[in-house]
Amino acid sequence: MSNYKNKCIFSLFFIVILFTAFNSYSFYEIFNYPEEIKIFEDEKHTLDIKFPFKFDTQKIDNSVLQLLQNNKHSDTNTLYINPLKIGQTNIQVNLLGFLPIRKLQVDVVPKIKVIPGGQSVGVRLNTKGVLVVGLExxxxxxxxxxxxxxxxxxxxxxxxxxxxxxxxxxxxxxxxxxxxxxxxxxxxxxxxxxxxxxxxxxxxxxxxxxxxxxGLWVRDKTAGVGTLTFYHPDTMRFGALGHAITDIDTGLLLTVDHGQIVKSKVASIKQGKRGHPGEIKGIFYETSKPMGNLEKNTHFGIFGKAYEPITNDIYKKPIEISYQNQIHEGKATILTTIDNNKIEEYEVYIEKVNRQRTPNTKSMIIKVTDKRLLKKSGGIVQGMSGSPIIQDGKLIGAVTHVFVNDPSKGYGLFIEWMIKKAEIDIYNNSQLADKY
CATH class of the missing domain: 2.30.42.10 (PDZ domain)
Structure with missing residues (x-):
C-alpha cells in the first residue's frame, strides 16, 4: 500500500511539474525560439533557459562547438558556446533533464558584411501580365x-x-x-x-x-518611394522597403516582370500624428541612369542587382549583420533621408524583440527617441520603410510599419530574413568579406 501511495504521490508531482512547465513563460520562450541559431565563426555566444528545462550537450559535434554549462543558479541553465569552425550541429533541450522537448540546430556561419542603405529610392515595377482591379x-x-x-x-x-x-x-x-x-x-x-x-x-x-x-479594369505597373536597406558589395545585390509592394486597390502582392530602382529626392513631408500616418513624397530623378534592376517583390522587401556600386557617406565601409539571437532591447539607430537628399542617422530604442521561428515583418518594436526626427516627421512615416536599423555597430534590421496610434513607434524586420530573400550565398562569398 505504501509503494502504491508513493507512486501516486510521484505521479501527481510529475503531473504538476509538467503542467507548470507547459504553462510557464519558459515553455513559451523555448517553443518560440528559432529552430536554427546562427553564430558567427569567431564570436562566442550564450544560451539561457530556466527550470524545469535543461540542455543536453552529449551528442553535439565537438569539432564545431566547444560548450560549457553553468548550473550555479538553481533556476537558470546557461550554456556558453565557443564556435570552432564553420559547420552545423544540434543541441537538445530536455524537460527535467531526461524528457526531450526541442532540438535546436546551431549553424556556425561566416560573417556577412554589407553597406547599410538609408537612401530614398524610387521604385518602378511592371507586373507579370496584368492585374484585374475591377469588373464592369x-x-x-x-x-x-x-x-x-x-x-x-x-x-x-x-x-x-x-x-x-x-x-x-x-x-x-x-x-x-x-x-x-x-x-x-x-x-x-x-x-x-x-x-x-x-x-x-x-x-x-x-x-x-x-x-x-x-468587362475588365486592369493594371500593369506601379511606382512609389521607399528606402534602401542594404547593398552587398561582393554580389552587388540590394534589398529595400522591408515589406511588399502591393496593389493599391486589391492589396495583393504584385509579381515582378521587370522593374528598376532610381534615385529619389524628398519633395515634402507630411508629419505623422495620432491616427494619421505621415508620408514622405519624393521625386524621381536621373531616371535615365537607374541604380539597379528589380528582380523580386516579396513580403519582406524588394530585391535586385545594382548596376554600379552603391555608397553611403556615413558608413563608407561594409559592416557586419547580426542574427536575431544577437539583437537585444536597448539603444539603436536608423539611417534615413528626410531632407537635403542626405542620409542622416537618428537614435531609436528597441522596446521588444520577438524571437521568430519563421519569417515575419513584425520582428521587433522600435521607438524613435531622436528629437530631430520627431520634430521633422513626428516619428516613422510612409516612405521610411526599409530604413536600416543599426545596433552595436551592426545592421540588425529594417523599419517596416508605423503604429497608427503612435507614430513615434513602429515595427522592424530582422535583417536575416531580408538577406535570405536576397539569395546571398554567405558561404561562397565569405572569403571576400575580410578585404574591407
Whole structure:
C-alpha cells in the first residue's frame, strides 16, 4: 500500500511539474525560439533557459562547438558556446533533464558584411501580365448589359498572363488583342494566387466606345518611394522597403516582370500624428541612369542587382549583420533621408524583440527617441520603410510599419530574413568579406 501511495504521490508531482512547465513563460520562450541559431565563426555566444528545462550537450559535434554549462543558479541553465569552425550541429533541450522537448540546430556561419542603405529610392515595377482591379458591365450594341469576364468566373485580384497563347505585355496589349479578335472567343491564361487555369471569353462590342471589351479594369505597373536597406558589395545585390509592394486597390502582392530602382529626392513631408500616418513624397530623378534592376517583390522587401556600386557617406565601409539571437532591447539607430537628399542617422530604442521561428515583418518594436526626427516627421512615416536599423555597430534590421496610434513607434524586420530573400550565398562569398 505504501509503494502504491508513493507512486501516486510521484505521479501527481510529475503531473504538476509538467503542467507548470507547459504553462510557464519558459515553455513559451523555448517553443518560440528559432529552430536554427546562427553564430558567427569567431564570436562566442550564450544560451539561457530556466527550470524545469535543461540542455543536453552529449551528442553535439565537438569539432564545431566547444560548450560549457553553468548550473550555479538553481533556476537558470546557461550554456556558453565557443564556435570552432564553420559547420552545423544540434543541441537538445530536455524537460527535467531526461524528457526531450526541442532540438535546436546551431549553424556556425561566416560573417556577412554589407553597406547599410538609408537612401530614398524610387521604385518602378511592371507586373507579370496584368492585374484585374475591377469588373464592369458593358452596354452592348444589342441594347443589353454584359460582363463576359464575370460570367467566365474571373475575380478581382486575378492576373491575366496570356491571351490566345500570347504573353501579355501591358494593358494596351490586352485591348489590342481583344479588338483584333473582335467577337471571336478568346482563351485567357489566368493566375489566381498559386493556381493557373484557362478560361474562354467572347468579347462584346460596346455601344459607348465602339470597341470590343470583356468587362475588365486592369493594371500593369506601379511606382512609389521607399528606402534602401542594404547593398552587398561582393554580389552587388540590394534589398529595400522591408515589406511588399502591393496593389493599391486589391492589396495583393504584385509579381515582378521587370522593374528598376532610381534615385529619389524628398519633395515634402507630411508629419505623422495620432491616427494619421505621415508620408514622405519624393521625386524621381536621373531616371535615365537607374541604380539597379528589380528582380523580386516579396513580403519582406524588394530585391535586385545594382548596376554600379552603391555608397553611403556615413558608413563608407561594409559592416557586419547580426542574427536575431544577437539583437537585444536597448539603444539603436536608423539611417534615413528626410531632407537635403542626405542620409542622416537618428537614435531609436528597441522596446521588444520577438524571437521568430519563421519569417515575419513584425520582428521587433522600435521607438524613435531622436528629437530631430520627431520634430521633422513626428516619428516613422510612409516612405521610411526599409530604413536600416543599426545596433552595436551592426545592421540588425529594417523599419517596416508605423503604429497608427503612435507614430513615434513602429515595427522592424530582422535583417536575416531580408538577406535570405536576397539569395546571398554567405558561404561562397565569405572569403571576400575580410578585404574591407
Amino acid at each position: 458591365e458593358i452596354n452592348g450594341i444589342d441594347g443589353k448589359k454584359h460582363n463576359p469576364s464575370r460570367e467566365a468566373g474571373l475575380t478581382i485580384g486575378d492576373s491575366i498572363i496570356e491571351i490566345n497563347s500570347l504573353k501579355i505585355k501591358d494593358a494596351d496589349h490586352v485591348t489590342s488583342i481583344i479588338n483584333q479578335n473582335k467577337n471571336t472567343e478568346i482563351t485567357l491564361k489566368v493566375k489566381r494566387r498559386e493556381k493557373i487555369f484557362n478560361v474562354k471569353i467572347k468579347p462584346v462590342k460596346s455601344i459607348d466606345e465602339g470597341e470590343y471589351r470583356i
